[in-house]
Amino acid sequence: MKNTNIKKLLTIAGFIVAASLLQNVAEAQQKNDPKFNKMMTDSFRAEGIAGLDRIQQDETQKFCSDPVFANSKQGEKMREKIQKINMDSIKQPSDGKYIGDWKNGEKIAQSGRGATWTDKADTVIGGGCYNCHQIDPKEISYGNIGPSLAGYGKMRGYSQEVVTYTWNRINNSKAYNACSNMPRFAHFKLLNEKQIQDVMALLLDPASPVNQ
Amino acid sequence: MQRKLTLGLASGLLATLLAVSSSVSAQKSATDDIAKYREMIADGNPSELYEAAGEDLWKKPAGPKNATLEKCDLGLGAGVVKGAAAQLPRYFKDTNKVQDLESRLMTCMQVLQGRDPQEMVDAPFQKGPKKDMEAIVAYVVTASKGDKIKVSTNHPKEKEMYELGKRAFFFQGGPMDFSCASCHAENGKRIRLQDLPNLTEQKGAALGWGYWPAYRVSSGQFWTMQQRLNDCYRQQRFPFPIYGSDVTIALSMYMSKTANGGTVETPGLKR
Numbered sequence: 487m488k489n490t491n492i493k494k495l496l497t498i499a500g501f502i503v504a505a506s507l508l509q510n511v512a513e514a515q516q517k518n519d520p521k522f523n524k525m526m527t528d529s530f531r532a533e534g535i536a537g538l539d540r541i542q543q544d545e546t547q548k549f550c551s552d553p554v555f556a557n558s559k560q561g562e563k564m565r566e567k568i569q570k571i572n573m574d575s576i577k578q579p580s581d582g583k584y585i586g587d588w589k590n591g592e593k594i595a596q597s598g599r600g601a602t603w604t605d606k607a608d609t610v611i612g613g614g615c616y617n618c619h620q621i622d623p624k625e626i627s628y629g630n631i632g633p634s635l636a637g638y639g640k641m642r643g644y645s646q647e648v649v650t651y652t653w654n655r656i657n658n659s660k661a662y663n664a665c666s667n668m669p670r671f672a673h674f675k676l677l678n679e680k681q682i683q684d685v686m687a688l689l690l691d692p693a694s695p696v697n698q
Numbered sequence: 699m700q701r702k703l704t705l706g707l708a709s710g711l712l713a714t715l716l717a718v719s720s721s722v723s724a725q726k727s728a729t730d731d732i733a734k735y736r737e738m739i740a741d742g743n744p745s746e747l748y749e750a751a752g753e754d755l756w757k758k759p760a761g762p763k764n765a766t767l768e769k770c771d772l773g774l775g776a777g778v779v780k781g782a783a784a785q786l787p788r789y790f791k792d793t794n795k796v797q798d799l800e801s802r803l804m805t806c807m808q809v810l811q812g813r814d815p816q817e818m819v820d821a822p823f824q825k826g827p828k829k830d831m832e833a834i835v836a837y838v839v840t841a842s843k844g845d846k847i848k849v850s851t852n853h854p855k856e857k858e859m860y861e862l863g864k865r866a867f868f869f870q871g872g873p874m875d876f877s878c879a880s881c882h883a884e885n886g887k888r889i890r891l892q893d894l895p896n897l898t899e900q901k902g903a904a905l906g907w908g909y910w911p912a913y914r915v916s917s918g919q920f921w922t923m924q925q926r927l928n929d930c931y932r933q934q935r936f937p938f939p940i941y942g943s944d945v946t947i948a949l950s951m952y953m954s955k956t957a958n959g960g961t962v963e964t965p966g967l968k969r
Contacts, residue, residue: 521858522865529945533938540872540937547870551877601873601935617889629889631881660875667880674873 514560516552536603546572550665557665565664572670573661576654579679584649586683588694594681595621595688601676611676613685618667621688622695631667638689640697652689656682745836745913745965748920752837755830761811770806772799772838783842784962787951789853796859798950800924801942803834819941823925835922839911839964847908847962849954856951859944863952866945867897872935878949880934882906892969897953904960907953912966920965923950 532538543551546568555561597612599605615621618631621638642648654661656677659668671677677685688694756767756779772782773790787798793805804815813827821828851857870877881889882897896902911922921929927946931939939946 516865519865522862525862525944525948526866526869529940529943530937531940536872536932536935536937538937540935541869543869543871547875550875551865551868551870553868553879553883602932603938604932627890629887629892631884631887631889669874669876676873 515555515564533603535601535605535607546660546664546670553665568664569661572658572664572673573654575673576657576661577672578650578653579683583683584653585687585691586680586685588684588687588691588696590681591684591686591688591694592622594677594685596625613671613677613681614669615685624695635689636696638696639692639694644690644692649686649690652686653682656685743913743965743967744918745840745911745920745967748833748836748913749840749965750837752833752835755834756837761807761813763810763812765810765812767803767806767810767834769810770803772802772806779838779841781842781845783839783964784845785848785850787856787859787947787954788850789855794855796853796855796947796951798923798942798947799835799838800831800922801947803831803838804942815942823921823928824919832920832922832925835911836920836965839962842962843964845962847904847954847957847960849951849958851951851955859948859951860955862944863948863950866948867952874935876934876936878930878934897956900956900959903953903957907950907957908960908963909966909968911964912968914968916969921968 526541527538530538530541549561549564549568550556556565594613595615597610598614598617600609600611615635616625616628618629620628620630620634620636623636638652639648655668657672658670659666660670660673669676671682672679688696691697756770759766769776771790771792772778773785773788774780774782783799786802787796789796790802790805795801797805804818807813807818808815818827818831824832851860867878867882870880878897881887881894882902885896885899885902887894887896895906897906910926911920912926913920924941924946927949928939928941931937
């Protein structure tokens with residue numbers, strides 16, 4: 487009786503060791519692969535405004551292209567480092583103004599245009615917010631890759647803390663979550679300061695339909 | 699004539715259904731309406747027009763060598779079209795490459811008919827030589843409809859292509875940091891009201907891979923898998939993936955291998 491128990495324990499312990507070994511293998515950072523790099527270089531060409539520089543990854547993109555490592559225990563230090571790099575790049579509004587015009591913010595949130603090779607350099611880039619978020623509850627065509635933002639200010643309040651956090655999050659979401667799916671709107675100049683102020687108003691103006 | 703009329707009526711109905719559903723039901727996915735539309739024209743997918751044209755092009759002598767494509771080997775032997783699309787991409791000994799349907803067809807056009815593949819690569823979608831390609835693709839994929847997806851990674855080059863494709867699937871770039879995985883690696887996700895298949899799992903991969911190439915109702919065009927991938931990359935804000943390039947074949951290998959066991963439903967019918 488005792489013997490079988492010990493045997494069982496040993497088997498279980500063996501499994502645990504094996505599992506953790508496997509995990510260690512899976513969680514090593516992806517190696518640079520010259521074959522893969524060559525495939526990428528050879529497979530794309532520049533078209534319109536979409537140049538080949540777009541597949542030259544920065545540190546954040548490189549890290550997040552390896553989700554197994556990025557989400558692992560071993561990736562934690564690197565995650566923090568990536569978040570710090572992105573946090574440090576955020577600028578607070580030059581005129582000290584965080585909240586603009588929510589009506590204009592709604593237009594920006596609706597538009598998913600811009601930055602493709604069929605767009606021009608002067609095509610106004612949209613925020614594309616509804617692609618992934620519920621925002622004004624009256625708009626029923628919304629995606630769900632990101633969380634719902636309906637009632638955003640009403641639920642969180644309008645404190646400076648909430649305002650600054652929201653500003654930072656729109657400017658560079660990777661400052662809080664290294665591999666957030668959300669584009670870094672200020673970092674890659676997708677939206678300018680005024681546009682971000684307007685989107686901020688959509689979420690944080692008490693008069694915005696989001697907060698009714 | 700009657701078919702055209704039926705299609706016209708069905709399209710009108712679809713537009714009405716979509717309009718009604720968006721004003722009435724708040725959270726109903728547009729997919730349900732597309733499903734109704736599919737039922738309505740189940741025996742009349744507009745892809746049939748492309749398929750018929752493609753069959754003619756397959757059998758008609760063309761190119762500098764004035765030859766047909768009837769001896770084209772798509773992996774099951776010279777001239778075998780039935781079931782061929784279900785096992786592509788695959789490794790081909792004569793080119794020593796893994797090829798998808800479209801890159802393989804370019805090889806056949808070059809070897810059998812003497813046509814310059816560069817002309818095909820450079821042509822815009824839906825125009826010139828690409829129009830012929832699209833019709834031939836419709837013909838070939840229809841001949842696998844109902845078959846099981848059965849893509850092999852037994853050959854080392856196939857295995858390698860699969861691994862490269864998997865890596866490409868997660869490769870982030872561009873001004874929005876997007877990869878294929880940004881939208882296609884979780885279940886139950888949508889962009890606006892458009893459902894997104896999770897291509898990292900068998901079920902989702904079969905839903906994606908199994909229904910393309912497809913006739914797109916919104917554009918009134920038949921889209922090959924190469925065009926589907928091309929437009930994904932456009933929306934990812936990447937540079938332009940070259941027609942038939944390795945990244946497109948690698949991604950196809952990753953998706954199709956993941957989809958193995960699912961059913962070929964091509965040509966599909968899409969929004």
